[in-house]
Amino acid sequence: MKIAMVGSGYVGLVSGACFADFGHDVVCIDKDPAKIDRLKAGQMPIYEPGLEDLVERNVRGGRLSFTTDLASGIAGAGAIFIAVGTPSRRGDGHADLSFVHAVAREVGANLAQPAVIVTKSTVPVGTGDEVERILRESGTEHRFAVASNPEFLREGAAIGDFKRPDRIVIGTDDEWARGIMNEVYRPLFLNKAPILFTSRRSAELVKYAANAFLATKITFINEMADLCEKVGGNVQDIARGMGLDNRIGAKFLHAGPGYGGSCFPKDTLALLKTAEDNGVPLRLVESVVKVNDSRKRAMGRKVIDALGSEPRGKRVALLGLTFKPNTDDMRDAPSIAIAQALDDAGVEVTAYDPEGMELAKPLMQHVEMSESAYEAARNADAVAIVTEWDAFRALDLDRLKEVARAPVLVDLRNVYDPEEVRAKGFRYSSIGRG
């Protein structure tokens, strides 16, 4: 089947390349000529493990191509995915749907065969109805249906998540569209991926509900960590003890500096807006958003506290800047608030991140970027692990102690065993291991 993917960003590119790998004929379309030129030259616009090889293999196999021309790109496609961005709208936190609507208009104007138009972008409930209205108003004479197919992939593990999903959710009431979507996803059925057909509105809501729930789970364990620090207790044991209950599950119970990234902060806000507009306040999610925002700032204070009574003029090394490992994504990363809090307190900041420094630089201009973890730690009065990159899991602690001015380690991801680090002569603090 021919598939068109409109929008070659994170979701579009990964999904397009994976569909091609399953044998479909895929065209990835993007308005940005520079991005398309780079993709044609085999250069990835994002850092995602395995993506470059996947793209290269499928381009070579003739199953994957790139274009800026939407009309030719969608020609002959049985399924046209909309995978453009839905950023938070400046000012009000609503999802900005202008890109989705523009694509719907262009698809309507250029449709030359029957097709299912599938929204993969994370869109507020009711967007499918809008897309359908726009397509209808375009006057197209070809048969079409609009389906919702939210994406649950995680950055850094996106290809695996796409190929072995926990579930595939498809929202449509149209039998014909169901048949086409079954064909699109048939290659994944071999991996026993459960496919859940729902109404379009339910599918749109599933994505927001899942993300809000995961954000809640993280925030819950983060608050338990705060309590552990005060009353004495180990949050990792609490998480293990809770997680072994099948009703709770062990995942997303790692206490840390607060969630960030391209999805949780934006999607929780958008969900709150939808809820507010419909007179159904989601108080739990409201609290989660507030608690997480203030947590990121509180982490800055935690690092400052580790410096002792007079932080001004001291130096802190931040190890890891991206919102999580194996990505170069800096969106809503806790490191931004932490670096800001340190700067406000008159603390000098150096940093090292394996992939994120380029995107981090404009967000924290006062921070001096280093070539390595040890370079960053040189003459530091405290070293703080902010993102749990593998490279920071087995630091040479003797070397770290040698280059730093003071042996102080703040481990915001609980990567190290407190006893081991203290035995090396460090003053060590972590999250919720009171």
Ligand code: UDX
């Ligand atoms: C998330 C969802 O997992 C994915 O299904 C959705 O499609 C997009 O949003 P992603 O943003 O890539 O994916 O990252 P994820 O691995 O979920 O982590 C999100 C944030 O939560 C990170 O800042 C991470 O550090 C934090 N986190 C995650 C925790 O602090 N503790 C945990 O136990 C898990």
